[in-house]
Amino acid sequence: MTRLTYREALKQGLREALQSSDKVFLLGEDVGRYGGSFAVSKGLLQEFGPDRIMDVPLSESGFTGAGIGAALGGMRPIVEIMTVNFSLLAMDQIVNNAATLLHMSGGQLNVPLVIRMSCGIGRQLAAQHSHSWEPLFAHIPGLKVVSAGTHEDARKMIMAALLDPNPVILFEYTAMMNLEADMEDPLPAVDLSKAKLRKSGKDLSLITYGSGVYKCLHAAGELAKEGMEVEVLDLRSLRPIDTEAIVASVRKTHRALMVDDAWQSVSISSEVSARIMENCFYELDAPVQRLNGLEVPMPYPKHLEDAAIVQPSQIVNKVRQMLG
């Protein structure tokens, strides 16, 4: 067992990826000399040198596209888009090129590219720097989209993404960087395509991902004290979504609540609700509910930010209400 912050877990994962092959390199804004905007890559420049840890100019579309080209050329780039907030500038490259080339070329050109982005809300960074845009990427066929909601996944998802021959978008969570947790060492590899049951229970399924995982676990702990056994299913993969795991959970509990910080309309939570509707309508004892971030550009002050994202107490209340 080792005790690591989420940040250190990410760095371990990156290091492992870089060690796995000379073809792997990291490129992004301030990943090298600055040490990474959230210090995730701090020290890696010294460890691997400037050819493997490449600082790039502010040019999200340019360097993401270059990552795609380098992947086509046989390298295994890991592109860091500093935060998801800047990903829209690279969206055309990600969607029209990375996600599309394999199919459009009739199977000739796959793009084995990993794109990491720090994501989420919770450090009072206000409207242009506080986004949960997993839904925008989860809509796109050709991409795989994964979300590291726990320390284990922070540690192991990078390597798993790198082994995938497809473009993989990997979401990491800014607000969790300093959070500590114990983890096994060595850790087993993860299967990117599968959801993971983080806690089992029989009364209700909390279905979540990313920044929602620890919140749901926390809420589940509170609820357990009141005798309610809720289970927590971490989707992990947002594209494709592991429908089977969702159905299995709902078949057991007959009630589900989706929890995530993203804006609710047209989100992962919408999709999960629709899939439950289609796959286990007759198993439901009550309608599936959703708890999401408020649909507003994120305000700066703490009290408004707190009000705009899901709080564990809200989860507890909602579950009480659904089971009451």
Place this chain on the structure above:
Amino acid sequence: MTRLTYREALKQGLREALQSSDKVFLLGEDVGRYGGSFAVSKGLLQEFGPDRIMDVPLSESGFTGAGIGAALGGMRPIVEIMTVNFSLLAMDQIVNNAATLLHMSGGQLNVPLVIRMSCGIGRQLAAQHSHSWEPLFAHIPGLKVVSAGTHEDARKMIMAALLDPNPVILFEYTAMMNLEADMEDPLPAVDLSKAKLRKSGKDLSLITYGSGVYKCLHAAGELAKEGMEVEVLDLRSLRPIDTEAIVASVRKTHRALMVDDAWQSVSISSEVSARIMENCFYELDAPVQRLNGLEVPMPYPKHLEDAAIVQPSQIVNKVRQMLG
């Protein structure tokens, strides 16, 4: 009654908008000298002159941002992004600026901007030119998103969008340009925020928008011959979505099928299904179903393109099955 193509309806709408105030101007790639890539603005340069119909260089982010600035400066720009396929290049401007400024500035700066985009599938334009990306925009608070699925809306939505003090994204459908229809003249104004019942029925609700509207009406006609009375609800506004109209329809029919060409995962259809789940679960006689475009980058050949988007016959079959 006048008989007009969808293209002519759009042009009429644009003309009306331009006539309504000197502050209104159209800017976009090839809107002037070329006559518009789908000939929608053909002749308007001659009619209104180059200050009102502005050709711009290829620079989607630049001219969309300039549209935002011009709106802040008191003008009423209508930005044309030639097709939705290129909108990703302007996505940062649309989301981080247009949609965000009002809230972020504490109510000081609204952005009265209309952004028109031709959208959709059906002319064998292949993977980089055949997209139904309404879902990406419908996710964003601060935007209004509307979809012109009929000739009347093609005609009247532009003016309504222009009267709105918020940024409005208006989707027009490439594949419908040459379609003719009769319409009243003068036509009453439209209320952008409301869904519209295009046909009423008691057996099942077809809920749709955009390129789905005529397909659903066609399918409903076929089904009527077999004695099935389905109703067709055109959402029209994809953000906000008119939940009330959806609920009213489902309360009547107790069965619903969502139809649209967009990729299914994390789409408008997911959202509608989730809202029905939350608002009228106990009214449902059967699970809500969804018919969507196949989740693939669009292939070029006709037979594959046809297979990738929703066909009226599929709607008919699906409804038969749901009612059978």
Place this chain on the structure above:
Amino acid sequence: MTAQEQTMKADASLKMKLLRQMLLIRRFEEKSAEMYTKEKIRGFLHLYIGEEAVATGVTAALSPDDNVLATYREHGQALARGVDPGAIMAEMYGKQEGCSLGRGGSMHLFDAKTKFYGGNAIVAGHLPMAVGMALADKKMKRNQVTCCFFGDGAAAEGEFHEAMNLAALWQVPVLFVCENNLYAMGTALKYSHAVTDLEKKAPGYGIASATVDGMDVLAVLDAAHKAVDTIRTTGKPYFLVCQTYRFRAHSMFDAELYRDKNEVDEWKERDPVTRLEEQLTAEVALSADDVLKMKKEVEQEVDRSVDFAEKGTWEPVDQISRYVYK
């Protein structure tokens, strides 16, 4: 009156105004850092210390009708523009008396009254908007300049290219002010740009340009006057590169691993505030007492801004969805 003549008139009284302005920015920023440490201010905080001459000099060349847009490192521009210091401090506290209702914080100062249009935190995202604002002015036949501040890092973004080209094509009155402080976060200029002489970007768009010592407020004022005059006469855009340096870290999360302490110290020798202060003292326009008095006034003004922020109130949570739509 030509630009040169105008600059000639930058007499003692004007210079004193400039000094006071720079002192205010300096002191305000120091106080902000202090308040950040006290956790009164949160989120990202980017200080302008070292770069005061740029905002001060450029803004002094503008008229109240002109538009100003800036980055997330914009307290200096906002203060120079005349946004109330109390409203800025309250904004950083997140209080509803803040200039953006407390919604924006340090990175998103907005003030419609003084035509201060942010406070934009997507690097280079405001450049196209600036062009559009100038286009609106041109269309409405208002003889106004839109002044847009941005960094050396921003000039690498595609939007810089698009905005420069559009401004030149449309011949609209934009003053592009590049605050070249040699770093984009931890990325030195030479890692951001293949050609580090940023002025060399202008000919590719046919845009008039100049480079000025951004540590010398009088030089900046002079260059800005020339630029603004040219813009008002020709109606065309102008690209002004100000060579400057930030004395502090990029933001409050920055260990400054990427630059040498010596380099920082060398630049500190060129402190724009000390420089003007010394010059004014040497010219005997200013006595040691005058300086002291000015500093005290500034101190009081900054203290008042903190008081104002402290007394401010929180926006009620139930108003959070106000202004998502108008």
Place this chain on the structure above:
Amino acid sequence: MTAQEQTMKADASLKMKLLRQMLLIRRFEEKSAEMYTKEKIRGFLHLYIGEEAVATGVTAALSPDDNVLATYREHGQALARGVDPGAIMAEMYGKQEGCSLGRGGSMHLFDAKTKFYGGNAIVAGHLPMAVGMALADKKMKRNQVTCCFFGDGAAAEGEFHEAMNLAALWQVPVLFVCENNLYAMGTALKYSHAVTDLEKKAPGYGIASATVDGMDVLAVLDAAHKAVDTIRTTGKPYFLVCQTYRFRAHSMFDAELYRDKNEVDEWKERDPVTRLEEQLTAEVALSADDVLKMKKEVEQEVDRSVDFAEKGTWEPVDQISRYVYK
């Protein structure tokens, strides 16, 4: 051997190869237009007629190991690169014998065998990819050039700026070939660029550059040799502007309202194919019979491509989701 010496060796036999190449492109494009009218080809079709010298000359200077990326107006580049004409025609028919399995159509020709990387239909979207491919070559120490074709319109996009800067910063072997045909759809060069001399964009990035008459295949070949030699020697990018003109409409949906019939006719006088043909005839390297024979061969080759496409088969619908993921 220097570039000049190489060009000197562009003797009769080489010139004949170039002529044949251009004739093939010309004839292939005419046939494509015909097949479009017959509705065998659908979607968008962009013809290269008039611009043949550019693809022909540039591609002739490349080695088979080099990478080629092009736009949606890429039949000429694909043919010159050696992609099988039958596979291209079949692709435009949408048959699975097409070079992209029929999935891509006219705008998305891909052929890994000949290192032809599209067929990219988002204007300027392939420029960053080209830089990345060159970066991979550099990292893997392969002495290869990545050649990237794009239009005058593309140079206005932000990605042009970002890609040029990255290529120069990283010093990677990219040949940027701007096919300046004076229009981006219906937008004349002067409405796309404030500075219409596109070569003037290069100094802003410190990239070596040249402009060449794109209606003269020998001049293009010469310029391309120089460019490629420079790239192979220095490892650095190069910007080559080819001044050319498209004789046909932008695509099959274009009423050509934006340009004068006279202008088109004037440019047709400079037809690159006729020009080389006349030159070769004048040099007595080629007789009228030779020309006829060559044209016949080309005709047959084009006919064979149509036959091949006609005989091709449709990809079964149940395979549609193949290759969404590998």
